[in-house]
Amino acid sequence: MTTTQQTFEGEILTEPVVVEREFETVDMNINVGPQHPATHGVFRMVLTVDGEIVKDAIPYIGYMHRGGEKLSENLDYRGALGYQDRTDYLAAFNSEWVYCNAVERLAGIEIPERAEYVRLILSEFNRVLSHFMFMGAFGTDVGYFGTAFTWTFKERERIQDLFEAVCGDRIMYNYFRVGGLAWEPHESFVEDSNWVLDQVEVGIADVDNLMTDNEVFVARCRDVGVMSAEEAISYGVTGPMLRASGVPFDLRVDEPYSIYDRFYWEIPIGERGDVYDRYLVRLEEMRQSVSIIRQALDQMPTSGPIVAERLPARLRPEPGEIYMRQENPRGEYGIYMVSDGTDKPWRVKMRSPCFHNLSSLRPQVVNSYLADAVVALGSIDIVLCEVDR
Amino acid sequence: MGDGVTATQVVFWILAVVMLVSALGVVTAGNIVYAALFFIAALAGVAGIYLILAVEFIALVQLLIYGSAVVILILFALMLTRARERPQALFGRTRPLGIAAAAGLLAALIGGIVATQWVTPGSAADFQPIALQQIGDVIFTVWIVPFIIVGVLLSIALDGAIMLASPDEEE
Amino acid sequence: MPDLVLGQFAGVDMPDWVDALLRIMFIVALMTVNAFALIYLERKILARFQARVGPTRTGPIGTLQSIADALKLVTKEDVRPSTADRWAFELAPYIAFVPVFLIFVPMPFTETWFIRDLNLGLLYVFGVLGLNIVGVIMAGWGSDNKYALLGGVRAAAQAISYEIPMLLIVVSVVMVAAGRLATDGDVSAAVSINGIVADQTTTPYILLQPLGFVIFLIGALAELHRPPFDMPIAESEVVGGYFVEYSGMRWGMFFLAEYTALFLIVLLASSIFLGGWNWPFGADVGLGLQIVLTLVKTSVMIVLVISSRALFPRLRIDQLMSFSWKVLLPFAIVQVLANGIIMAYGGPDWVVGLVSFALLLALFGLVFALTRTRKGGDTTRTIQTTPARPRVITSPEVTAVEAGGGD
Numbered sequence: 001m002t003t004t005q006q007t008f009e010g011e012i013l014t015e016p017v018v019v020e021r022e023f024e025t026v027d028m029n030i031n032v033g034p035q036h037p038a039t040h041g042v043f044r045m046v047l048t049v050d051g052e053i054v055k056d057a058i059p060y061i062g063y064m065h066r067g068g069e070k071l072s073e074n075l076d077y078r079g080a081l082g083y084q085d086r087t088d089y090l091a092a093f094n095s096e097w098v099y100c101n102a103v104e105r106l107a108g109i110e111i112p113e114r115a116e117y118v119r120l121i122l123s124e125f126n127r128v129l130s131h132f133m134f135m136g137a138f139g140t141d142v143g144y145f146g147t148a149f150t151w152t153f154k155e156r157e158r159i160q161d162l163f164e165a166v167c168g169d170r171i172m173y174n175y176f177r178v179g180g181l182a183w184e185p186h187e188s189f190v191e192d193s194n195w196v197l198d199q200v201e202v203g204i205a206d207v208d209n210l211m212t213d214n215e216v217f218v219a220r221c222r223d224v225g226v227m228s229a230e231e232a233i234s235y236g237v238t239g240p241m242l243r244a245s246g247v248p249f250d251l252r253v254d255e256p257y258s259i260y261d262r263f264y265w266e267i268p269i270g271e272r273g274d275v276y277d278r279y280l281v282r283l284e285e286m287r288q289s290v291s292i293i294r295q296a297l298d299q300m301p302t303s304g305p306i307v308a309e310r311l312p313a314r315l316r317p318e319p320g321e322i323y324m325r326q327e328n329p330r331g332e333y334g335i336y337m338v339s340d341g342t343d344k345p346w347r348v349k350m351r352s353p354c355f356h357n358l359s360s361l362r363p364q365v366v367n368s369y370l371a372d373a374v375v376a377l378g379s380i381d382i383v384l385c386e387v388d389r
Numbered sequence: 390m391g392d393g394v395t396a397t398q399v400v401f402w403i404l405a406v407v408m409l410v411s412a413l414g415v416v417t418a419g420n421i422v423y424a425a426l427f428f429i430a431a432l433a434g435v436a437g438i439y440l441i442l443a444v445e446f447i448a449l450v451q452l453l454i455y456g457s458a459v460v461i462l463i464l465f466a467l468m469l470t471r472a473r474e475r476p477q478a479l480f481g482r483t484r485p486l487g488i489a490a491a492a493g494l495l496a497a498l499i500g501g502i503v504a505t506q507w508v509t510p511g512s513a514a515d516f517q518p519i520a521l522q523q524i525g526d527v528i529f530t531v532w533i534v535p536f537i538i539v540g541v542l543l544s545i546a547l548d549g550a551i552m553l554a555s556p557d558e559e560e
Numbered sequence: 561m562p563d564l565v566l567g568q569f570a571g572v573d574m575p576d577w578v579d580a581l582l583r584i585m586f587i588v589a590l591m592t593v594n595a596f597a598l599i600y601l602e603r604k605i606l607a608r609f610q611a612r613v614g615p616t617r618t619g620p621i622g623t624l625q626s627i628a629d630a631l632k633l634v635t636k637e638d639v640r641p642s643t644a645d646r647w648a649f650e651l652a653p654y655i656a657f658v659p660v661f662l663i664f665v666p667m668p669f670t671e672t673w674f675i676r677d678l679n680l681g682l683l684y685v686f687g688v689l690g691l692n693i694v695g696v697i698m699a700g701w702g703s704d705n706k707y708a709l710l711g712g713v714r715a716a717a718q719a720i721s722y723e724i725p726m727l728l729i730v731v732s733v734v735m736v737a738a739g740r741l742a743t744d745g746d747v748s749a750a751v752s753i754n755g756i757v758a759d760q761t762t763t764p765y766i767l768l769q770p771l772g773f774v775i776f777l778i779g780a781l782a783e784l785h786r787p788p789f790d791m792p793i794a795e796s797e798v799v800g801g802y803f804v805e806y807s808g809m810r811w812g813m814f815f816l817a818e819y820t821a822l823f824l825i826v827l828l829a830s831s832i833f834l835g836g837w838n839w840p841f842g843a844d845v846g847l848g849l850q851i852v853l854t855l856v857k858t859s860v861m862i863v864l865v866i867s868s869r870a871l872f873p874r875l876r877i878d879q880l881m882s883f884s885w886k887v888l889l890p891f892a893i894v895q896v897l898a899n900g901i902i903m904a905y906g907g908p909d910w911v912v913g914l915v916s917f918a919l920l921l922a923l924f925g926l927v928f929a930l931t932r933t934r935k936g937g938d939t940t941r942t943i944q945t946t947p948a949r950p951r952v953i954t955s956p957e958v959t960a961v962e963a964g965g966g967d
Binding site: 028029030036037038049051052139142143144145146147149150151154210211214215216217219220369370371372374 | 606609610611612706707709710713714787788790791794795797798799869870871872873874875876877878879927928
């Protein structure tokens with residue numbers, strides 16, 4: 001039975017519905033979201049289901065569009081920093097960092113080493129926090145009745161406590177500044193970080209024990225939402241999803257920024273590109289991040305400036321453009337920025353990883369089960385604020 | 390409860406009314422899901438009658454197989470198909486045939502009722518419920534051949550259903 | 561077998577209808593208290609699993625929480641969607657609830673405490689419980705909500721599929737009971753729940769039918785919509801399933817039915833497999849200890865069932881179905897056949913138990929193999945790590961302004 005249906009290539013198939021057989025099962029359109037427990041925010045997709053099989057999935061985004069790019073163009077270079085917290089609110093440090101780096105490179109500002117270390121440590125902590133959040137939400141999608149959620153949130157709280165001690169806020173940090181940091185991290189930053197790391201390692205092991213080898217969990221995740229490396233690349237998928245498909249692409253290594261060249265760590269890569277691999281990649285990434293943070297804490301200079309010297313009161317970069325991209329927890333987060341020599345950027349474009357990752361949803365869920373669609377959506381780890389910007 | 394009306398009779402009449410109403414509901418309900426629900430009520434009534442006749446085993450099997458499983462499968466089919474969306478015509482071109490078949494069935498039943506020599510049970514004390522063991526013995530010794538034939542028939546029906554329902558390999 | 565006559569306690573003769581009324585009131589009271597207790601227990605246990613403390617504010621350590629919930633439900637507005645099918649929608653909670661209520665009848669709490677000792681008690685439980693699904697499917701269809709419809713259909717499919725292995729296991733239990741009773745008792749008690757409990761003075765049937773116990777437990781989880789088989793009410797997929805449109809007390813009825821069914825099915829399992837009031841102390845220890853024994857066994861199993869909710873995600877509907885039809889059903893059939901063959905040749909009880917145990921190991925092995933190896937025999941973890949390219953540390957990397965990098 002065919003109704004009006006748009007294929008992925010954009011052609012519209014319209015065939016008259018000729019159903020004379022009464023006992024043909026009827027396709028149902030199910031509206032999932034914008035308020036649905038599985039959509040992680042205000043995402044909406046219309047699933048056409050035949051019984052339990054998803055025949056088509058049309059995603060709708062834009063409910064959270066706030067025009068962050070345009071707003072940034074109407075503020076000076078420093079003022080727009082706050083919007084970065086609000087795009088990817090689960091990895092605000094990482095997003096702030098990309099923006100700061102972009103402005104700094106555009107304006108030719110060098111930042112002190114100590115500030116670089118603090119930024120890196122906080123961003124890697126934020127990656128761990130974000131992945132914990134993923135584990136919890138994904139566990140709920142797969143069907144844990146809150147256990148995964150509370151266990152991961154316990155660890156997330158600890159990291160947030162650390163962030164609060166550093167910058168006074170738990171989600172919208174607004175701590176990085178163009179040229180360095182807003183203020184010194186608190187005195188016991190290194191000790192606190194080490195303590196949190198110890199707790200986090202236990203937490204990672206807990207999640208691992210709870211989920212990784214659980215037969216039901218494996219049965220639900222294996223061979224679901226499979227995406228080949230070619231497909232992933234052609235959709236512009238980045239981050240853990242891309243690596244789960246077997247592409248060892250990590251901007252921290254492939255286009256090194258900051259001081260990532262000083263640490264030794266490993267990039268986890270999946271083999272099959274299914275949901276389970278995405279989970280495993282993220283799990284391993286958390287361990288690697290912990291390792292990076294430990295090395296950084298050891299190397300970090302104990303004293304020194306945290307803000308670049310002789311910063312102009314008003315930034316007026318030379319006319320030019322820059323595309324700064326970094327590895328966010330969800331993938332490649334990029335800021336494209338054009339300066340026309342005034343104190344406001346002429347153009348700011350945010351390249352958000354979730355937008356591209358989410359675009360690969362449809363081929364993953366078509367002809368799978370309804371429950372698989374939920375799991376596949378969960379494995380993308382979307383943050384709708386970032387998709388819609 | 391004077392003048393000879395026993396509790397059993399009261400229950401019987403209640404059940405009879407329920408069954409009649411539901412049976413009428415099955416054929417007159419415009420909504421086919423309602424018809425299926427009425428059908429469950431009618432079958433449950435039959436189970437009640439079996440209970441009155443002190444054949445608990447058959448009553449429970451009636452509930453278990455017909456009351457839930459079979460009718461639920463019917464409901465299942467109705468809900469997921471287009472059948473529920475269109476009003477069902479009560480009388481079609483086959484109306485005379487239907488009337489003839491129903492009349493024939495009615496005649497046969499009335500004939501059967503009239504022709505039977507009914508045994509009036511003396512009292513409840515004379516009533517011996519049939520033990521489960523006896524049913525088992527009879528099914529697996531006297532009626533073993535029909536039992537096997539029915540089993541094979543049902544298996545074939547099941548295989549056929551699976552063949553019909555399995556999705557085409559290509560696509 | 562002596563029947564419970566309530567009049568005994570008051571020391572008066574009472575007419576049958578008063579007796580019946582008292583029994584009904586007893587069930588209703590028990591059911592309500594049971595639901596309150598179970599909801600509180602579930603919330604507390606789940607909280608402990610989830611690094612929380614659960615309800616603490618209402619009453620001492622939160623014990624009045626369920627009562628507060630019930631009050632909230634009763635006072636809540638009863639909403640019926642305007643497009644819902646009126647009769648199906650409003651009748652569904654009762655039809656889902658009454659059958660569960662009815663299976664209280666043959667449940668033995670002690671040797672003499674039950675509503676009625678039915679001869680065909682085991683069959684009765686399943687026959688009546690099956691009607692519960694009619695209510696669920698009416699709710700799913702009548703709500704005029706696609707999530708509800710999907711939930712109702714899932715519930716029906718699940719209930720039908722899991723009833724069959726459960727019934728076959730009950731058959732195998734009845735076979736064992738009949739075989740044992742044929743030597744030292746009345747065979748006709750083999751289908752009565754109390755008769756089966758009474759036979760377990762020395763040997764609980766879990767030793768004779770370990771496979772049966774496991775399959776029964778799995779089937780019970782499915783019947784009760786408990787994880788990993790909670791697709792009919794899966795929140796992340798169908799937003800709550802068949803009762804998504806219900807509010808207030810109608811929703812409460814579904815809830816009550818669910819918790820009553822949890823208690824009763826677990827009580828049934830502990831009766832026919834764990835020896836109920838009988839094992840290990842026998843029939844002579846008095847009512848007090850017997851009822852404690854019953855409740856302890858039931859509670860332990862309830863905690864098991866609840867913890868499954870904390871520790872398992874949910875299976876997919878096709879996995880659930882194929883698990884029932886392709887794994888549990890064959891094993892149940894083999895169990896019945898094995899019992900028949902062994903008993904036909906007069907094998908002793910321990911052979912029955914041993915064969916069942918071997919079958920159980922085979923079931924575990926099969927499930928292990930099915931989940932650990934898929935398509936090509938890979939193990940679960942296929943993650944590799946490639947080392948990030950180590951670099952020589954020189955100085956903080958400072959890049960000049962670059963125009964238009966990236967893609």
